[in-house]
Amino acid sequence: MNVSGMNTIIVDKKEKALTKDEWVLEERNGLVLVFSPLLNKYPNFVHAFTTRLGGQSKPPFDSFNVGINNTTDEETRKDARHNKALLCQALNLPFQHLITAKRLVHSADVVMLETHSDPGEVDGIATRTRLRPVYMTFADCVPMIVYDQAKHILCLIHAGWRGTAGGIGKEAVQFMMEKCDSKANDLVVAIGPAIDSCCYPVGVDVVVKLMASLISTDELLKMVEAVEAFKQPCSELKDELKNMTGKIWDLINKLNLTDFFKLGETQIHVDLKAINAYQLLDLNVSDVDITNFCTSCKKDLFYSYRRSYVCGEGPTGRQAAIACLV
Numbered sequence: 341m342n343v344s345g346m347n348t349i350i351v352d353k354k355e356k357a358l359t360k361d362e363w364v365l366e367e368r369n370g371l372v373l374v375f376s377p378l379l380n381k382y383p384n385f386v387h388a389f390t391t392r393l394g395g396q397s398k399p400p401f402d403s404f405n406v407g408i409n410n411t412t413d414e415e416t417r418k419d420a421r422h423n424k425a426l427l428c429q430a431l432n433l434p435f436q437h438l439i440t441a442k443r444l445v446h447s448a449d450v451v452m453l454e455t456h457s458d459p460g461e462v463d464g465i466a467t468r469t470r471l472r473p474v475y476m477t478f479a480d481c482v483p484m485i486v487y488d489q490a491k492h493i494l495c496l497i498h499a500g501w502r503g504t505a506g507g508i509g510k511e512a513v514q515f516m517m518e519k520c521d522s523k524a525n526d527l528v529v530a531i532g533p534a535i536d537s538c539c540y541p542v543g544v545d546v547v548v549k550l551m552a553s554l555i556s557t558d559e560l561l562k563m564v565e566a567v568e569a570f571k572q573p574c575s576e577l578k579d580e581l582k583n584m585t586g587k588i589w590d591l592i593n594k595l596n597l598t599d600f601f602k603l604g605e606t607q608i609h610v611d612l613k614a615i616n617a618y619q620l621l622d623l624n625v626s627d628v629d630i631t632n633f634c635t636s637c638k639k640d641l642f643y644s645y646r647r648s649y650v651c652g653e654g655p656t657g658r659q660a661a662i663a664c665l666v
């Protein structure tokens with residue numbers, strides 16, 4: 341297993357290309373949007389990942405917040421609705437047909453709009469209907485847009501660590517293959533701005549679950565069980581935790597998973613984008629395009645739940661991923 345500088349990934353000893361083109365920021369109608377060079381190649385497909393630039397939201401949501409579930413303040417929600425209308429205008433999409441999940445719930449559940457016109461609580465929405473823009477909101481979690489270039493079908497995915505551990509990308513691709521007759525090698529995927537390993541240290545319970553989403557070995561399964569059973573009283577927690585982190589890092593090296601995990605000062609850091617890319621390429625999708633924008637590092641460009649939570653910055657907004665067949 342190998343992700344080298346995000347340019348290639350090795351799956352079952354076969355090297356697969358990840359798109360190498362640089363993602364660019366582009367201004368449209370006063371908004372600054374990010375586009376995948378891979379998805380930009382398809383003329384009948386519109387997509388964008390938003391930044392916090394543009395719009396009318398006031399601090400601390402300044403200024404292009406599109407999330408309405410993260411606040412009860414009516415003024416903030418009104419600003420977010422206005423911003424969503426601006427986004428549709430900038431992309432020339434019908435705002436009145438804009439659709440999203442009722443709530444994103446960190447599941448591995450995917451629905452088809454043609455059978456669920458109200459998607460409910462899911463983290464994957466697929467559609468084959470033209471001019472039906474689908475969006476989801478993010479602040480560190482991984483946005484993924486899957487496009488079936490042969491059958492003209494899209495699927496938008498929200499993958500936090502739980503969804504990644506549950507293999508939501510794989511679930512979505514398998515869903516498209518079963519329900520829409522998609523072929524894996526007709527599928528292209530863009531993985532948008534999300535928190536990168538530089539800013540994402542996590543607990544050992546999260547690390548082992550993510551490792552298990554990449555590979556299955558007896559030794560790893562035993563480690564997952566050991567972590568599950570790990571419920572020491574607080575006073576003993578620190579030493580025990582250090583010990584466990586060391587053991588897991590040894591196993592990461594042994595299983596050749598160092599392209600997905602990094603050893604930080606006290607904790608292991610996780611690269612959710614690379615793990616999702618690997619899961620997708622393992623199913624033989626034809627191409628995966630990953631941005632290297634980190635939502636936590638790029639404070640001026642993106643909202644970050646982790647940054648606002650860890651640094652005590654207080655509430656923050658949400659950016660969007662949007663996709664539409666035209």
Ligand SMILES: [Zn+2]
Pocket residue numbers: 535536537538539634635636637638
């Ligand atoms: Zn970062």
